[in-house]
Every structure is written in structure tokens, then in C-alpha cells.
Amino acid sequence: MKKYLITIAAGLALFAGIGAAVADDIVVLKPEQQTVVREYIHKQKLASVSLLGVELNVGTALPDTVELHAIDVPDVKYKYTVVGDHAVLVDPDTRKIVQIIE
Structure with missing residues (x-):
């Protein structure tokens, strides 16, 4: 029984650590920035790129072949691109998607 509880505790600790790592990647733009960024991106009418085999999720790193555009x-500090008709904010240092703009 004690081994079972230790295993559960270790699993919970691991799960909590993963949650903390994911939380670090969350973008926190001020509400007024959200609105301005969304409007800016929609006005640019950037052509969509197609990335076969790449899932659009927060945390997904985009290949170096994808051109990132300044906002x-x-x-x-983030840049953006349009992938599959979805505008995405990208951290230019890691090339990871930090937010998908609807």
C-alpha cells in the first residue's frame, strides 16, 4: 500500500511539474494589446503558408523555412505568420507558437 501511495505522489509531482512548464509558455498580452495586435494582423492580409504534418498548437515550433513578420x-516582442488561414503569434527566439489569433 505504501509503494502505491509513493507511486501516486510521484506521478502527481511529475504532472504538476509539466503543468508549470506549460504555464511558462502562456502569452499574457494586455487586453488593449490583444485588440491592437488582432486588428494589425487582419489588416496586413498576409498569404497563408501550408505546413504538412505540423499541428497548430501553442508550444509547437515552426520550421526555419517559415518567414516571421514583425508586429x-x-x-x-512577438512576430506573426499565417498558417492554414490561422494567424499565429510566435516567439522569434524559439520559433514556438505562443498564441493562435482567431
Whole structure:
């Protein structure tokens, strides 16, 4: 019984660690930035790129072949691109998707 409880505790600790790692990747833009970024991206009418085999999820790294575009909004370090008709914010240092813009 004691081994069973230790296994459960270890599993929960691992799960909590994974949750903390994922939480670090969450983008927190101020509400006014969200609106300005969304409007900026929609006005640009950037052509969509197709990436076969790449799932659009927060945390997915985009290949180096995908061109990232600057966002002309103060205090926003992220870049963006359009993949499969979805605009995505990308951390330019890691190339990971940090937010999918609807």
C-alpha cells in the first residue's frame, strides 16, 4: 500500500511539474494589446503558408523555412505568420507558437 501511495505522489509531482512548464509558455498580452495586435494582423492580409504534418498548437515550433513578420505594436516582442488561414503569434527566439489569433 505504501509503494502505491509513493507511486501516486510521484506521478502527481511529475504532472504538476509539466503543468508549470506549460504555464511558462502562456502569452499574457494586455487586453488593449490583444485588440491592437488582432486588428494589425487582419489588416496586413498576409498569404497563408501550408505546413504538412505540423499541428497548430501553442508550444509547437515552426520550421526555419517559415518567414516571421514583425508586429508594429509597442511593447510586443512577438512576430506573426499565417498558417492554414490561422494567424499565429510566435516567439522569434524559439520559433514556438505562443498564441493562435482567431
